[in-house]
Every structure is written in structure tokens, then in C-alpha cells.
Amino acid sequence: MSTALFSLLIFFSVTGITLNHLDWITSSKDPQLWQGELDNTVLEGFTPPATDSLLRWMENKHSLATASNIEWDQDAQEVLLDYPFPAGYAYVIVDVESGQYSIDYQNGSFWQIINDLHKGRHAGQSWAWLIDISAVFMVLFSITGLIILWQNRPKRQVGITLTLLGTGTPILIFFLLVPHLSGV
Known part of the structure; x- marks a missing residue:
């Protein structure tokens, strides 16, 4: 044993x-920002707050699995996804109208x-x-x-x-x- x-x-x-x-x-690394555009296949038929296709796409494209929090901001027409992980996070903001998204993320040290x-x-x-x-x-x-x-x-x-x-x-x-x- x-x-x-x-x-x-x-x-x-x-x-x-x-x-x-x-x-x-040592302290954490500085937060990073990554921006991109969703595939048209994700946007076709995408009706928030139903985000299954968006979540699958984020997992396939960026290896982001299991969002701990999903919010739908109707006023701004944005979907907000929170992905915490050990010593870091990824926070995704998706503009539903334009298909643009940004990922604010941070990775910690070893x-x-x-x-x-x-x-x-x-x-x-x-x-x-x-x-x-x-x-x-x-x-x-x-x-x-x-x-x-x-x-x-x-x-x-x-x-x-x-x-x-x-x-x-x-x-x-x-x-x-x-x-x-x-x-x-």
C-alpha cells in the first residue's frame, strides 16, 4: 500500500x-485576450439561451469544456461563458449578432x-x-x-x-x- x-x-x-x-x-502570469469569429454553422439556428452548439464548438476549437456559468445578456445580445480551472480561468464573451467572440484567459505557474x-x-x-x-x-x-x-x-x-x-x-x-x- x-x-x-x-x-x-x-x-x-x-x-x-x-x-x-x-x-x-511567483505571481500569476498576466491575463491574455484572444479574439475570433464563430463559424457560420454555430450561428445558424443559434438561439440563446440554448447554447449547446456554442459549447461544443468552444470545446472543439479551444479545448474549453464544462463552463461553470453561462449567462445570456439580452440587452447586449451577448452570451457569457465562465471556465475556471486550476490556477486560471477563461472567460468568453460572444456577440450573438456579429458572431465575434473574445476569450479573456489566465494560466497560473506550475x-x-x-x-x-x-x-x-x-x-x-x-x-x-x-x-x-x-x-x-x-x-x-x-x-x-x-x-x-x-x-x-x-x-x-x-x-x-x-x-x-x-x-x-x-x-x-x-x-x-x-x-x-x-x-x-
Whole structure:
């Protein structure tokens, strides 16, 4: 089990450190703007707010899948599509009358992306499952370690002492040194 978790454990450990020290990480890249024109096939029969053909076209043309928010601004005759992803976004504005569109987008740095993956931020359901499954395996890994420790009589006393110390230290640090609201 430990070998199956090896890479994920290192990943979550390293990103845990980088999340704790965000000042070590370079800032995001500057936002970019891309403009284009929709194919006539998308505009034919396009009647907002029904945006299925537009969404398929954006996915095929720009690899933008799963818009988190779709808005239809009737006054401006625009469709607004929001595509968040780890450490970045793409915001699409489509002028329905002219077929012109613009994509305002930003990509984060490598460290920003893996920090967002650590948190599961805008990473999708598959990544959320990976986080949950790896967490379950880490719990099982820890429990099997305790079982193996319990079976090792010569090292049991030292192991249990270290386990209690490792469990109690964060609790003590929280109550004694971390600001928090108590008595509510």
C-alpha cells in the first residue's frame, strides 16, 4: 500500500509546504485576450439561451469544456461563458449578432497549478475522487502501520509513545498557540 501511495504522499506533502509559504511562489502570469469569429454553422439556428452548439464548438476549437456559468445578456445580445480551472480561468464573451467572440484567459505557474490541485480547486469530479480515494488509502496505510507496530513487541512501547506524541503535539499547538474563538 505504501508504494501505491508513494507519489501522492510526496505530492500532497510538497504542496502542503508550498501552500503554507505562498510568498515563495511567483505571481500569476498576466491575463491574455484572444479574439475570433464563430463559424457560420454555430450561428445558424443559434438561439440563446440554448447554447449547446456554442459549447461544443468552444470545446472543439479551444479545448474549453464544462463552463461553470453561462449567462445570456439580452440587452447586449451577448452570451457569457465562465471556465475556471486550476490556477486560471477563461472567460468568453460572444456577440450573438456579429458572431465575434473574445476569450479573456489566465494560466497560473506550475506551483500555483499544483497548489490548486492539492485543494481540488476547479479540478473537476475525477480529481475530487482521486483526492478522496488517496485519503482513504492513507488512512488505511496509517492503520496498518499501527497494527504492524502493535505486533512488534520490542518496539511497541516506543512506537505507541511516538504515536501519542505525534497526535497530541498538533492538538496542543492549536489550543496554545493558534488564534481561535473559544467558548462559543
